[in-house]
Amino acid sequence: MENTHKAAxxxxxxxxxTQDCLTATDSRTGKTYQLPITDDTILAIxxxxxxVNEEDFGMLSYDPGLTNTxxxxxxxxxxxxxxxxxxxxxxxxxEMARHGTYLEIAWLVLNGELPNAAELDLxxxxxxxxxxxxxxxxKLADVLNADMHPMSMxxxxxxxxxxxxxxxxxxxxxxxxxxxIIRLIALTPVLAALGHRRRxxxxxxxxxxxxxxxxxxxxxxxxxxxREANLAPALERAMDALxxxxxxxxxxxxxxxxxxxxxxHVNPYSAVAAGAAALHGPLHGGANQAVLEMLxxxxxxxxxxxxxxxxxxxxxxxxxxxxxxxxxxxxRAKVIGELAASVFEATEPNPKLEIARELERIALEDxxxxxxxxxxxxxxxxxxxxxxxGFKPRSFTVFFAVARMIGWVTHWDxxxxxxxxxxxxxxxxxxxxxRRDWVAMNDR
Ligand code: CMC
Numbered sequence: 001m002e003n004t005h006k007a008a009x010x011x012x013x014x015x016x017x018t019q020d021c022l023t024a025t026d027s028r029t030g031k032t033y034q035l036p037i038t039d040d041t042i043l044a045i046x047x048x049x050x051x052v053n054e055e056d057f058g059m060l061s062y063d064p065g066l067t068n069t070x071x072x073x074x075x076x077x078x079x080x081x082x083x084x085x086x087x088x089x090x091x092x093x094x095e096m097a098r099h100g101t102y103l104e105i106a107w108l109v110l111n112g113e114l115p116n117a118a119e120l121d122l123x124x125x126x127x128x129x130x131x132x133x134x135x136x137x138x139k140l141a142d143v144l145n146a147d148m149h150p151m152s153m154x155x156x157x158x159x160x161x162x163x164x165x166x167x168x169x170x171x172x173x174x175x176x177x178x179x180x181i182i183r184l185i186a187l188t189p190v191l192a193a194l195g196h197r198r199r200x201x202x203x204x205x206x207x208x209x210x211x212x213x214x215x216x217x218x219x220x221x222x223x224x225x226x227r228e229a230n231l232a233p234a235l236e237r238a239m240d241a242l243x244x245x246x247x248x249x250x251x252x253x254x255x256x257x258x259x260x261x262x263x264x265h266v267n268p269y270s271a272v273a274a275g276a277a278a279l280h281g282p283l284h285g286g287a288n289q290a291v292l293e294m295l296x297x298x299x300x301x302x303x304x305x306x307x308x309x310x311x312x313x314x315x316x317x318x319x320x321x322x323x324x325x326x327x328x329x330x331x332r333a334k335v336i337g338e339l340a341a342s343v344f345e346a347t348e349p350n351p352k353l354e355i356a357r358e359l360e361r362i363a364l365e366d367x368x369x370x371x372x373x374x375x376x377x378x379x380x381x382x383x384x385x386x387x388x389x390g391f392k393p394r395s396f397t398v399f400f401a402v403a404r405m406i407g408w409v410t411h412w413d414x415x416x417x418x419x420x421x422x423x424x425x426x427x428x429x430x431x432x433x434x435r436r437d438w439v440a441m442n443d444r
Contacts (some may be wrong), residue, residue, distance in 0.1 A: 001434050007410045023209050040068050047197065058180045058428050059206065063262070067324070071259070071424075076410055077108060077250040079324035086332065088248050090112070099336045102243040103213045106185060106406040109248050110413070128209040130186035131216075133194070134164040138204070141194040146201075151280040153195040154188075155273050161187065162269025169267050171416055181409045187404045192398045193220030200395075214240040222390070233347040238339045239399075242382060244402050245332045248407030252283065254278040258408045259415055262425040268412050275408045276401050282319065285404070287379040288396040291320040292387060295352040304358045312368045320380030321363060332378035340381045347388040355386060370427070 009106050020035040022042055033050055035042040048058035063069045079085040086093040088114050096105050098277050107115040107123050140160055144153050162168055170176040190207065197205060202224050215236055222229030235424060257278035262271035279285035298307050311318040323330055344353060360376055363369045417423050
């Protein structure tokens with residue numbers, strides 16, 4: 001029997017003789033191996049010791065979509081997808097959305113504890129002091145095509161922002177990292193508003209540091225012609241809760257992009273620009289826009305059953321439904337359902353809401369969706385809320401990005417402060433040609 005203990009020690013953990021092991025027999029050689037188990041996982045590198053002969057590279061694990069691969073240890077966020085549980089630093093999402101404010105939750109995500117009053121005041125002051133946007137960013141917003149998708153605009157601006165702060169390259173310095181984190185939390189809403197105002201043809205706007213983080217964001221988005229945006233308090237509260245609900249979600253596609261890109265030690269602005277690019281896609285954060293576009297394709301309640309059929313027969317996906325991790329319900333969707341009720345009371349009735357409710361009702365009774373454990377996710381109703389606030393669908397994913405920035409930078413900081421972090425570099429199974437000889441141009 002061979003032990004892969006040596007590889008385990010080299011990679012991540014120490015092992016003692018009482019440690020649980022997975023015993024695996026390789027039918028190609030008849031050899032049996034002991035793979036140490038820690039936290040219900042085996043180390044992928046331990047598989048490398050399983051070889052047919054000495055020349056063999058060793059076994060790898062195959063996991064397209066990384067559906068069953070742990071990429072590291074993290075203390076930021078806990079999800080139990082089977083039970084529909086989401087917690088940041090041990091606090092339940094339902095309680096945070098009900099009782100917290102966005103900056104308070106951002107501090108919690110970043111630092112691991114709820115802030116006391118003095119800590120929160122200091123954090124607010126730090127963020128406010130960092131809201132001064134470099135003049136070049138305004139110039140950049142002016143030259144970008146106003147019809148460009150707002151997420152493409154944000155991705156470009158986040159990346160360009162890194163060029164304004166060359167000190168950010170010192171990614172192994174904790175102090176420097178903290179400074180960039182504050183800048184990114186402070187400036188992402190400003191960049192989002194710059195892009196929004198450019199698209200809507202609105203003039204420049206001053207930040208209002210005396211407002212809350214969310215209040216200032218809404219002011220930058222909505223105030224026009226010298227007139228202050230006058231949003232019902234229920235709507236500002238709903239926006240704040242939406243930002244909290246979207247703040248963090250462990251190893252999702254965009255956080256994984258931030259981690260993978262950040263692992264090259266590039267500055268954090270490039271890393272979060274990659275995160276924003278990942279979020280942009282309709283299977284991830286772009287789903288909130290896609291839900292509204294889907295609702296626009298359904299004219300009346302009578303058309304809903306046929307639309308559901310088209311989702312079942314593979315013509316399209318029911319956007320805002322399904323999740324890689326949640327197989328019972330998405331706890332964020334439940335909170336959003338309650339928020340939606342408060343928002344729709346304060347706004348004009350939206351005929352799309354009835355269509356969404358009918359889609360949900362029919363899907364939740366249909367074996368296609370129930371057997372595949374497809375439930376409404378965070379994005380099913382969030383777009384309707386943004387829409388009720390007067391925003392266009394193309395802006396929705398930008399709001400998600402503003403909220404998720406704290407999750408991205410916290411993952412980046414956690415990763416960069418871990419001395420064991422290595423550049424992310426997966427393997428592949430090569431399916432191309434075997435080596436062949438060069439063919440001269442005239443012979444092709
Ligand atoms: N509509 C119809 N069928 C679906 C849907 C859907 N929305 N989602 C999954 N399925 C089917 C899929 O066709 C497959 O069926 P079969 O087993 O017959 O091939 C089965 O369910 C499993 O789907 P999958 O694509 O293997 O699941 P995944 O874990 O790879 O994908 C997902 C998760 C969220 C990308 C997917 O459910 C989806 O595309 N949903 C719609 C887009 C959406 O709402 N995304 C937002 C996610 S929440 C916000 C965030 O990103 O955090």
